[in-house]
Amino acid sequence: MASTRLDSASDRIEKILADRNGILHQLEDDPVLINDELREPSKIDTDAILKREMGLSRELREYTALKTVPSLVLEFKTNLHLLEFENSFYSLQTLRKKLRDFSEILSQSYGLQRSVATYVDNMHLDLVNSLYSILNDGFWKIGSDFVSFQEKVAFGNDRVDIDYVDFMASMVSLYFPQGHLDPKSWIISDMILGTMQETVRAKLDFILKEYVKLSGVTNLIKSCIFAQSSEALLEDNNKTLKFRQSSKKGDEKFKETLSSFKNVLQFLTETVVSQDKKILAERLGPSISTELMKSIKANASIIFRPENTHLRDESLAINLILKDLSENSDIWSYNGSELERLFSNSDIPTNLQVDKILQDQLTELRAFFASKNWRILTTITAAEPTKGSSKKTTVRTKRFSSSSKRSIADDWTWEEEAEDNGWDEHVDLDLDEADEDTSSRKSKKETNSEAADDAWDEAWDVDIDDEEEQEKSCGSTDTAPERKVSQLPMKIIQLVDNFRRRCHEMDHAKLDKNHYRYKQSVLETLIMAMAERHFKEDWWQLFLDMKYLLQKDPSLSRFKELTHNYLELNLKSREAIVYKLVCGQLDELSENEMDPSWAITIDQLIPFIQNQILKPLARVGKIDSDRCLTSFLKFLYNDCITDNILQCKIISERNSENLSEFISLVYSKTEISGLNGHTDYRENREKFAIIGKFLPLHLKEIMEMFYNGDFYLFTTDELVQWIVLLFAETPLRRNAIDDIYEIRNANIDG
Structure with a gap:
């Protein structure tokens, strides 16, 4: 259409320009060019005509070019x-x-x-x-x-x-x-x-x-050849590589796998052109060589049989094709030495058979976990020695009003509010599960009569055995408590026994003892790793299972180490959560000291400590329970709360009261009567209680406590640090610090 229009315009222009006489005649008769008065032709504007002619000529050339x-x-x-x-x-x-x-x-x-x-x-x-x-x-x-x-x-x-x-x-x-x-x-x-x-x-x-x-070709071959139930075949004079489902197993499946590798490599080397062979070699070569080695190692018990020499020969032939294929690549390099070394080293086949035995045990364990019956608990009796006195001691905490506290109408008003929220009962985890054979005398700690009306003076009233009775009861054991374990320990014993038996059935002359011990350690590690995934909320149950396992077979040293680490890891991870919650509550007390929210402590911190730490640890057995509970409470009292308070630059009067109430609440909800026989537990709680007691007091009252010997658990530097933190620089504070150093025979640093 455009071409027709251009031809028509060109013809018309050429016809007009060819008739010069006609053009002149038209110009002479043009009224615009004639003088109206003289009726004589006006002067012709030659420049305009030439300009117009040039424009028309240019258009003509352009339209001609468009043709x-x-x-x-x-x-x-x-x-x-x-x-x-x-x-x-x-x-x-x-x-x-x-x-x-x-x-x-x-x-x-x-x-x-x-x-x-x-x-x-x-x-x-x-x-x-x-x-x-x-x-x-x-x-x-x-x-x-x-x-x-x-x-x-x-x-x-x-x-x-x-x-x-x-x-x-x-x-x-x-x-x-x-x-x-x-x-x-x-x-x-x-x-x-x-x-x-x-x-x-x-x-x-x-x-x-x-x-x-060639991403499409690469993805198809990868998805099919590495599938467990797939077989690769060559058709149409090797022009087509086809994959089909296969149900073969055992020896036949391994033979089929080698054949599939060979067919794929033959398609790459013989059918595909050289330029694409290089691309596919780089994309598929590393995966095929890796899968070939994995398949050979997984089927070591098949390929290394004396009668299966042809399988080893076929594997070496595939290895040779891979070497030739790698020569087409500048990126992927493969020399095939690993497979050649595997077949030439007499120790490696034996080690591979050990690896295969290990894999069989893990496969059986996966099937075991797939069944829910393993969670059925069985009651067993496990005698366990205890440390120290077998006589339980009780820590009794009382609260009284005090007139010496600043700006507080009663002693622990927050305790009364907490009671309305369901926190009226102290945590009392009895970790001693046996009757006691001996009795002990009780003695009370002497307190100064001047502080008898103060709540904190009677907050620590500990009944303990005297030294003579403790020496008599030292080394005694609890009556064997009943514990419940899942079906896992017996299954692990079965798996380890199977591993040992099948390895020992091999040729002892060829079995590498170091490799065997290493693989048993790997087996124990993998079993523990797989088991941990199935114990989340009831993590302590796995610890009990493993303790029972070690009682049945103490030779499993790797399990002993892993079990200890498992308990420590669970404790440390929960300590991190507690630390974060404590910091959140301390920030709230600092930022809103006039009307702070206690939601973090009541709704999160205390329930978490009781349900996720104290109660689970009470179930893991007395020795481990006492050790972990004592360690956790020391962390809670000292590292979490006390050390964070000491990081403050200054503590206001109102915040002192808030911190005192916070310590009181944590103190009352973390009492464990079964630990009263442990010195560390008693001292940590007493020191923590004294901190909560003196926080809202005046300097004079704190010094009275010092003169009475209440700070015997504090070092001189600790006590001075608290004095400096709570009170401004005054002559009274300076005199108090001087007295502390003088009484404790310490020198004042300029």
């Missing part, structure tokens, strides 16, 4: 029909250059401009679609379970023969010269319509990914 556009379009279509893709590329490129040169003319008519833009953009899409069709329907055919390749294909209505190597070399050099798609390339950037431009870009990206970098 080349239809010829280029026809040239492109002819080349594309003949499957001359390289010529089509250059024809389209030339057409785009011409259109850029004629952009001013095309812009004069919006309809013409849109018509040309749409038509030429479609030519881009036609070219790219033709490339895709050749690749997808001609050279490569990729399905869900097969991949096929033809190096030469007859394509199109005229059945034109196309060579894959030449086609790919031309396409890559034209469209992906840098190994990737350049978004600024003219094949994309010169397009006008945005939607069609994105379609062409996406199609070229797909061609680059799937057929230049």
Whole structure:
């Protein structure tokens, strides 16, 4: 249509310019050029005429040049029909250059401009679609379970023969010269319509990914060859690699696996062309070599039988193909020495059989955990010695009002509020589960009569055995308590026994004792790791199971170490949570000291300590329970609360009262009567209680406590640090510090 219009305009212009006499006659009769008065011809504006003539001539040349556009379009279509893709590329490129040169003319008519833009953009899409069709329907055919390749294909209505190597070399050099798609390339950037431009870009990206970098072929082979129930076969004169489901097991499955590896490698080395062989070698070679070694090691008991020499020979043949394949790659290097060394070393096959026995035990353990019956608990009796006195002692804490505390109407008003929230009962975890055979005398700690009316003076009233009775009861044991264990310990014993028995059935002369011991340690470690995943909320049950296991078989030294670490890890992880909660409550007391919220302590901290730490630890057995509980309470009192308070630069009067109430609440909810026989426990609680007691007191009252010997658990520096933290610099504070140093025979540092 555009060509017809241009021809018509050109003919008309040439006809007009050829009739010069007619032009002059028309100019003489033009009323504009005639003088109205004299009726004589006016002077002709020659410059204007020449200028007009030049403009018309320029337009004529431009329209004449536009006649080349239809010829280029026809040239492109002819080349594309003949499957001359390289010529089509250059024809389209030339057409785009011409259109850029004629952009001013095309812009004069919006309809013409849109018509040309749409038509030429479609030519881009036609070219790219033709490339895709050749690749997808001609050279490569990729399905869900097969991949096929033809190096030469007859394509199109005229059945034109196309060579894959030449086609790919031309396409890559034209469209992906840098190994990737350049978004600024003219094949994309010169397009006008945005939607069609994105379609062409996406199609070229797909061609680059799937057929230049061969991601489609790589992903299919990986997903099928490494599947447990898949078999690879060659069909159609090795042009097609097909995968099918297989139900073979044991020896037959291993033979099938070797055959699958061989068929895949044969397809890569014999069917695929050299340029693609390099790409596939780099993408598939490392995975195939790794899977080959894993398969051989997993089936060591099969491949190293004396009668299976042919399997070893076939494995070495596959190894040789892998070595040849790696020579096509600049990135992947494979010399096959690992497999060769495996077959030449007499110790390695034996070690691999040990590895296979280990894997069998882990497989059996996974099946064991898959059944829920293993959680059924069995009651057992486990005698366990205790440390120190077997006589229980009790810590009794009382609260009284005190007139010596600053700005507090009663002693522990927060305790009364806490009681309304269900916190009226102290935690009393009785860790001694046996009756006592001996009795002990009780003695009370002497206190100063002047402080008898203070709550903290009677808050620590400990009944303990005297030294003579403790010496008598030292070394006694609890009556064997009843404990419940799951089915796991007996299963572990069975697995370890199976591992030992099957290893001992092997040739002792070839069995590497160090390797055997190492693998048993690995087995114990993996069993513990797998078991931990199945004990979350009841983590302490796994600890009990492992203790029972060690009682049944004390030789499992690795389990002993892992069990100890397991208990410590659970305790440390919960200590971290407690530390975070304590810091949150202390921040709240500092920021809102006039009306602080106690939600963190009441709703989170105390329930977490009781339900996640104290109660579970009370179930793990007296010796471990006492040790862990004592350690945790020391951490709670000292590291969590006391040390964080000491980090403050100054403590206000109101915040002193808040901190005292906080300590009182934590103190009352962490009492464990079963630990009263432990000196560390008693001293940590007494020191913690004294801190809560003196926080809201005046300096005079604190010094009275000092003179009475109440701070015997505090070092001189600790006591001075508290005095400096609670009170401003005054002569009274200085005198108090001097007295402390003097009485304790310490020198004052300038």
